[in-house]
Amino acid sequence: MKINIPMYRYLLLSLLLILFASSSAVAQDALPSWNDGPAKKAIVEFVAAVTDEKGRDYVEPAERIATFDNDGTLWSEQPMYFQLFFVIDRVKALAPKNPAWKTQQPFKAVLENDIQALAALGEKGLLELVMATHAGNTTEEFEQTVKNWLSTAKHPKTGRPYTDLVYQPMLEVLAYLRANGFKNYIVSGGGIEFMRPWTERVYGIPPEQVIGSSIKTKFEMRKGHPVLVRLPELNFIDDKAGKPVGINQHIGQRPIAAFGNSDGDLQMLQWTAAGKGARYMLILHHTDAEREWAYDRKSKIGHLDKALDEGFNSGWTVVDMKEDWKVIYPFQLK
Amino acid sequence: MKINIPMYRYLLLSLLLILFASSSAVAQDALPSWNDGPAKKAIVEFVAAVTDEKGRDYVEPAERIATFDNDGTLWSEQPMYFQLFFVIDRVKALAPKNPAWKTQQPFKAVLENDIQALAALGEKGLLELVMATHAGNTTEEFEQTVKNWLSTAKHPKTGRPYTDLVYQPMLEVLAYLRANGFKNYIVSGGGIEFMRPWTERVYGIPPEQVIGSSIKTKFEMRKGHPVLVRLPELNFIDDKAGKPVGINQHIGQRPIAAFGNSDGDLQMLQWTAAGKGARYMLILHHTDAEREWAYDRKSKIGHLDKALDEGFNSGWTVVDMKEDWKVIYPFQLK
Numbered sequence: 001m002k003i004n005i006p007m008y009r010y011l012l013l014s015l016l017l018i019l020f021a022s023s024s025a026v027a028q029d030a031l032p033s034w035n036d037g038p039a040k041k042a043i044v045e046f047v048a049a050v051t052d053e054k055g056r057d058y059v060e061p062a063e064r065i066a067t068f069d070n071d072g073t074l075w076s077e078q079p080m081y082f083q084l085f086f087v088i089d090r091v092k093a094l095a096p097k098n099p100a101w102k103t104q105q106p107f108k109a110v111l112e113n114d115i116q117a118l119a120a121l122g123e124k125g126l127l128e129l130v131m132a133t134h135a136g137n138t139t140e141e142f143e144q145t146v147k148n149w150l151s152t153a154k155h156p157k158t159g160r161p162y163t164d165l166v167y168q169p170m171l172e173v174l175a176y177l178r179a180n181g182f183k184n185y186i187v188s189g190g191g192i193e194f195m196r197p198w199t200e201r202v203y204g205i206p207p208e209q210v211i212g213s214s215i216k217t218k219f220e221m222r223k224g225h226p227v228l229v230r231l232p233e234l235n236f237i238d239d240k241a242g243k244p245v246g247i248n249q250h251i252g253q254r255p256i257a258a259f260g261n262s263d264g265d266l267q268m269l270q271w272t273a274a275g276k277g278a279r280y281m282l283i284l285h286h287t288d289a290e291r292e293w294a295y296d297r298k299s300k301i302g303h304l305d306k307a308l309d310e311g312f313n314s315g316w317t318v319v320d321m322k323e324d325w326k327v328i329y330p331f332q333l334k
Numbered sequence: 335m336k337i338n339i340p341m342y343r344y345l346l347l348s349l350l351l352i353l354f355a356s357s358s359a360v361a362q363d364a365l366p367s368w369n370d371g372p373a374k375k376a377i378v379e380f381v382a383a384v385t386d387e388k389g390r391d392y393v394e395p396a397e398r399i400a401t402f403d404n405d406g407t408l409w410s411e412q413p414m415y416f417q418l419f420f421v422i423d424r425v426k427a428l429a430p431k432n433p434a435w436k437t438q439q440p441f442k443a444v445l446e447n448d449i450q451a452l453a454a455l456g457e458k459g460l461l462e463l464v465m466a467t468h469a470g471n472t473t474e475e476f477e478q479t480v481k482n483w484l485s486t487a488k489h490p491k492t493g494r495p496y497t498d499l500v501y502q503p504m505l506e507v508l509a510y511l512r513a514n515g516f517k518n519y520i521v522s523g524g525g526i527e528f529m530r531p532w533t534e535r536v537y538g539i540p541p542e543q544v545i546g547s548s549i550k551t552k553f554e555m556r557k558g559h560p561v562l563v564r565l566p567e568l569n570f571i572d573d574k575a576g577k578p579v580g581i582n583q584h585i586g587q588r589p590i591a592a593f594g595n596s597d598g599d600l601q602m603l604q605w606t607a608a609g610k611g612a613r614y615m616l617i618l619h620h621t622d623a624e625r626e627w628a629y630d631r632k633s634k635i636g637h638l639d640k641a642l643d644e645g646f647n648s649g650w651t652v653v654d655m656k657e658d659w660k661v662i663y664p665f666q667l668k
Contacts (some may be wrong), residue, residue: 126620177601193586208587221604226605228578235583243563249548251542252527
């Protein structure tokens with residue numbers, strides 16, 4: 001047998017590359033936008049522990065479930081939740097077909113840009129706006145409406161598309177966990193069908209891994225074609241004590257890692273922390289008034305008070321965005 | 335450089351094995367318990383079409399979603415839904431702590447094995463039994479109860495554990511689709527938390543890919559430990575027109591393949607069929623009175639009438655269990 005030495009070397013190299021591809025990826029810095037410090041150290045150590053097959057904290061890939069809040073955890077939420085900008089734009093777009101809204105609250109306040117009246121809305125008024133703008137269409141129509149809005153709408157302060165305002169360091173965490181066999185879920189108070197049209201593209205999270213608040217839908221045959229019609233009736237509020245309920249309903253197993261930024265995430269963090277074995281809980285503390293926003297205990301949006309205390313007391317990772325993050329958004333990368 | 339020829343051969347062989355592992359698996363018969371015929375041919379052709387990257391029917395792996403009914407599609411459902419045997423056994427187990435049940439319907443009928451009274455129960459009585467046996471505990475307690483029951487309970491006709499009565503040909507379909515990049519979901523009228531404790535072990539379907547009927551749960555702190563308490567209140571009925579609703583809620587994208595056996599699956603099949611691109615719809619027709627059961631239009635359990643007509647008229651695969659299947663259950667394999 002004649003041996004072709006360069007060919008042999010090539011094959012050997014290929015084989016080695018195949019065999020060692022995974023370990024070489026781990027050796028790189030998977031979190032380049034994080035400054036070295038306790039926050040980065042904690043997550044790297046956790047991932048190393050649960051993926052070490054010989055370690056006592058090893059977790060099977062099928063059980064590597066991580067849950068992420070969205071507003072204020074994966075993208076910004078100031079000066080108000082981005083979905084509320086969608087609601088406002090939809091009220092304005094639908095106003096010509098609803099002439100009565102000109103004189104009828106809460107629609108009047110939206111159409112007149114009456115910030116004070118909007119701020120005083122309360123839950124009932126807000127719900128009315130959501131139902132008027134999110135229901136009465138089919139699931140396919142609503143998906144298209146969300147996609148169209150995202151492709152044109154601009155954030156008022158930055159002038160950028162809303163999906164530009166996602167956190168680069170958190171994108172790195174998502175990719176890092178995914179590369180280590182985790183299944184990442186969004187568990188958000190936001191609308192499930194408002195998020196699903198874009199989470200795969202922006203976060204690499206497919207529709208079936210998005211949990212959120214929802215309205216009821218109804219199956220109907222329209223001219224022989226089946227549709228799901230969105231009804232003006234609440235189905236589920238995926239916030240606070242609703243988050244563990246939503247997690248149980250959709251995933252059916254307990255996360256081993258959870259990421260949040262407000263008291264709305266406290267129960268999800270507690271539910272995650274209470275499981276057996278290695279756990280990782282992270283609270284994002286918005287401390288950077290210059291590069292993003294700084295807010296916590298006194299803010300209505302992203303209110304962070306009890307969860308901050310519990311985070312400090314329980315030894316959860318509390319990220320200081322100003323100190324821990326090299327950049328906030330992907331467009332700031334050099 | 336000195337070349338070690340056996341080592342070289344070994345490395346080359348390893349490399350070839352790695353490179354060709356996937357294609358050689360496809361070349362084998364993935365459905366050995368299916369007789370050659372139109373049913374087997376249709377599914378093999380569908381899978382070939384949606385996985386052929388150069389073909390016009392190619393579907394990205396992320397969109398290869400298949401949904402399966404459970405009762406009568408993946409396991410037997412006669413002489414009655416297996417979950418009802420669980421209900422009956424639970425009523426008997428809980429009776430000592432509920433002395434009033436001795437004189438109170440529908441519990442009295444269960445405790446006295448009064449088949450006639452049970453058959454006449456209707457939806458309200460049935461719901462009462464389900465709530466009394468499925469609620470009032472935590473999710474963790476209920477999961478353990480289901481596991482304990484399955485490890486001891488025996489099917490009345492066959493004397494076998496219920497999880498023995500799964501269909502070998504359908505296990506092969508599940509594995510075949512999984513090997514071809516599909517994500518398999520159960521979409522059942524049965525209880526979501528009744529199925530999740532065992533679907534991974536029996537079908538290879540993890541908890542997050544199980545959709546079913548559910549009762550409400552509530553997050554509570556008990557002595558500093560968070561629990562989800564199961565409430566005696568219906569949350570969702572995942573049957574008939576509820577199946578597309580459940581699919582949309584949990585998966586957020588439309589299946590490209592759906593498998594059912596009764597009119598309770600009709601809307602799921604219609605919803606699947608109405609999507610764009612290649613589709614596969616299968617109805618399991620129980621035609622084998624000798625090896626399993628034969629029933630369709632006149633049966634209360636697994637009632638198959640409209641869906642059978644629509645299956646024939648629309649060119650869906652209608653499996654004739656007697657003709658198409660070499661064996662029914664795994665324990666019949668030689």
